[in-house]
Amino acid sequence: MASLNLVQLLNGLTLAALLFIVASGFTLIFGLLRIVNLAHGALYLFGGYIGYSVTLGTGNFVLGLVASMLFVALLGLLVDQGLLRFVRGFVLREVLLTLGVAFVLNDVALLIWGGDTFSVQIPAALRGGVRFAGIFYPTYRLFVLALGIAVFVALWLLLNRTRLGALIRAGVDDAEMVEAMGINIRRVFLATSMLGASLAGLGGTIGGAFLTLYPTADSEILVFSLAIVIIGGSGSLVGAAVGALLVGLLNTIGQVMFPELAYFVIFGPMAAILAFRPLGLFGRA
Amino acid sequence: MSKPVPITQRPELGFVLILVIFGALPLVLSSYQMSIANEILIFSLLAMSIDVLAGYAGRTSLGHGALFGISTYVVTYWTSVYGGSAWLGCLLGVLAATFAATMFAAFAVRVSGVYFLLLTLALGMIVWGVCLRWTSVTGGENGIRGVGRPELIAGPTAFYYATLAVVLLMTFLIWRFVRSPFGLTLRGIRDSESRMRSLGYGTSVHMFVAFVVTGCFAGVAGALYALFNNFVSPSTVQLSQSVEGLLMAIIGGIGTLFGSFIGAAAIILLENFVSAYTARWQMVLGFMFIGTMIFAPQGILGALRWLVTRRQR
Numbered sequence: 351m352a353s354l355n356l357v358q359l360l361n362g363l364t365l366a367a368l369l370f371i372v373a374s375g376f377t378l379i380f381g382l383l384r385i386v387n388l389a390h391g392a393l394y395l396f397g398g399y400i401g402y403s404v405t406l407g408t409g410n411f412v413l414g415l416v417a418s419m420l421f422v423a424l425l426g427l428l429v430d431q432g433l434l435r436f437v438r439g440f441v442l443r444e445v446l447l448t449l450g451v452a453f454v455l456n457d458v459a460l461l462i463w464g465g466d467t468f469s470v471q472i473p474a475a476l477r478g479g480v481r482f483a484g485i486f487y488p489t490y491r492l493f494v495l496a497l498g499i500a501v502f503v504a505l506w507l508l509l510n511r512t513r514l515g516a517l518i519r520a521g522v523d524d525a526e527m528v529e530a531m532g533i534n535i536r537r538v539f540l541a542t543s544m545l546g547a548s549l550a551g552l553g554g555t556i557g558g559a560f561l562t563l564y565p566t567a568d569s570e571i572l573v574f575s576l577a578i579v580i581i582g583g584s585g586s587l588v589g590a591a592v593g594a595l596l597v598g599l600l601n602t603i604g605q606v607m608f609p610e611l612a613y614f615v616i617f618g619p620m621a622a623i624l625a626f627r628p629l630g631l632f633g634r635a
Numbered sequence: 636m637s638k639p640v641p642i643t644q645r646p647e648l649g650f651v652l653i654l655v656i657f658g659a660l661p662l663v664l665s666s667y668q669m670s671i672a673n674e675i676l677i678f679s680l681l682a683m684s685i686d687v688l689a690g691y692a693g694r695t696s697l698g699h700g701a702l703f704g705i706s707t708y709v710v711t712y713w714t715s716v717y718g719g720s721a722w723l724g725c726l727l728g729v730l731a732a733t734f735a736a737t738m739f740a741a742f743a744v745r746v747s748g749v750y751f752l753l754l755t756l757a758l759g760m761i762v763w764g765v766c767l768r769w770t771s772v773t774g775g776e777n778g779i780r781g782v783g784r785p786e787l788i789a790g791p792t793a794f795y796y797a798t799l800a801v802v803l804l805m806t807f808l809i810w811r812f813v814r815s816p817f818g819l820t821l822r823g824i825r826d827s828e829s830r831m832r833s834l835g836y837g838t839s840v841h842m843f844v845a846f847v848v849t850g851c852f853a854g855v856a857g858a859l860y861a862l863f864n865n866f867v868s869p870s871t872v873q874l875s876q877s878v879e880g881l882l883m884a885i886i887g888g889i890g891t892l893f894g895s896f897i898g899a900a901a902i903i904l905l906e907n908f909v910s911a912y913t914a915r916w917q918m919v920l921g922f923m924f925i926g927t928m929i930f931a932p933q934g935i936l937g938a939l940r941w942l943v944t945r946r947q948r
Contacts, residue, residue, distance in 0.1 A: 386752075437929060441749050447925055449924060576756065580754065614764075
């Protein structure tokens with residue numbers, strides 16, 4: 351295992367941070383709205399392309415981040431209000447509808463940006479690397495790691511320390527009861543689905559800068575997100591974080607040890623967890 | 636999508652119709668059109684394998700396209716890279732798909748509803764990821780080119796009739812399967828798993844067997860596709876394969892079996908038609924999926940039946 355050094359450990363952690371950002375949105379929507387948004391990967395890719403174009407056009411990375419989050423949140427709103435409202439309550443029809451949305455979005459992205467590989471431009475301040483503990487590591491990746499932690503803390507505070515968070519948590523447990531208390535749960539749902547989508551957009555721009563953007567990137571992110579939610583349990587922030595760490599680290603170990611079968615490695619923990627806890631580590635019925 | 640649908644009242648009529656319609660097609664079609672008809676037959680089988688799980692066991696799978704593709708990969712690899720016989724290759728392909736289905740099923744029986752869909756989706760995508768990255772075996776993005784069909788079924792007409800025979804035989808087996816006491820138990824599980832379990836049925840074992848058997852059917856379709864297409868690449872195992880199969884089953888009407896032929900014909904004819912004008916087939920497929928989910932979740936036959944019953948009132 352000498353090959354698995356500090357650099358690879360950091361690579362795994364930064365991938366986990368990105369995956370957490372994307373999967374936390376996925377798990378929030380799944381947990382509260384009971385909608386498995388299979389378009390989440392496509393939203394990630396779309397957000398990444400928007401971030402790429404805006405960053406390229408304005409030369410401002412932050413503007414690219416904000417634009418991708420806003421645009422993808424709007425897209426999420428549009429899908430929810432324009433399409434999903436017609437099939438509410440039919441779980442399978444909802445899921446399959448979002449799958450259709452994923453196909454359309456991917457093809458639109460292919461139409462607009464073509465099949466080339468793009469990389470979001472990293473701002474000058476985050477270029478280059480840092481030297482510590484005897485290694486030289488890219489600054490940007492450390493930034494991603496920090497951002498992942500920041501998003502976790504922010505979401506944790508939002509869920510546990512604010513009124514909206516209390517409503518979301520109550521809604522995850524029993525949406526009907528919350529409604530009976532005189533609260534417009536639909537508005538909470540809407541806020542959550544926009545928040546979840548914007549996290550996918552954020553992930554797209556962040557990830558687009560170091561994983562690059564290409565037409566099948568959405569599928570890869572979607573598999574990771576699915577694995578994370580299956581491992582962590584739906585609607586659980588801590589579950590998403592643990593799942594992301596597991597998947598991120600295992601994927602990196604897999605890439606070091608069996609480069610061609612790296613994908614297969616995330617299969618192991620998923621299977622083990624399904625065998626013992628079908629609802630995921632932190633999932634509740 | 637698990638509304639009870641009566642078993643087709645006159646199944647022998649269905650067999651005769653398929654035999655007559657598909658049997659007569661080579662007399663009137665050009666060779667290009669015949670290859671489309673051939674493709675329809677192969678995908679009907681894939682759609683039926685999905686339909687058995689969705690319509691009779693109440694489990695929507697998004698992993699059968701990957702099982703289909705595993706068989707295609709094995710057949711193509713065996714014949715072209717290894718240089719083995721195509722007949723043995725087909726057998727190995729079906730066995731490989733069945734084996735993969737066993738692995739899938741071991742996990743899938745533990746979950747139901749939307750988790751089943753997610754799990755089969757994730758498993759199928761792992762297959763896709765492996766096919767894409769394992770370049771030393773699968774050729775990666777470039778895929779593997781086949782070596783052509785064996786002498787006996789090399790001609791398009793001979794292969795068409797061979798496909799028809801296999802698909803008809805498989806349809807008969809599937810029909811027997813869902814009509815058997817085993818199939819009835821599956822429908823019981825679909826309607827109420829807890830009740831079946833309290834009646835003493837081993838629901839997990841039933842689901843396991845059902846998954847493996849349908850995986851085998853998907854594998855047969857995949858082996859036929861290997862002979863038909865003579866080429867395999869990650870796009871054969873990708874998600875849209877499962878999605879197309881499921882859409883065919885849904886459009887034909889979940890739980891109708893014979894509807895799969897209608898669904899497959901509708902999708903493949905449309906795909907060929909659309910592809911002649913634009914490269915945006917994925918988008919059309921996506922919109923069709925959205926439209927079907929909103930307007931006709933019971934499929935074409937279901938929507939027609941609904942219209943007819945409304946008029947009769």
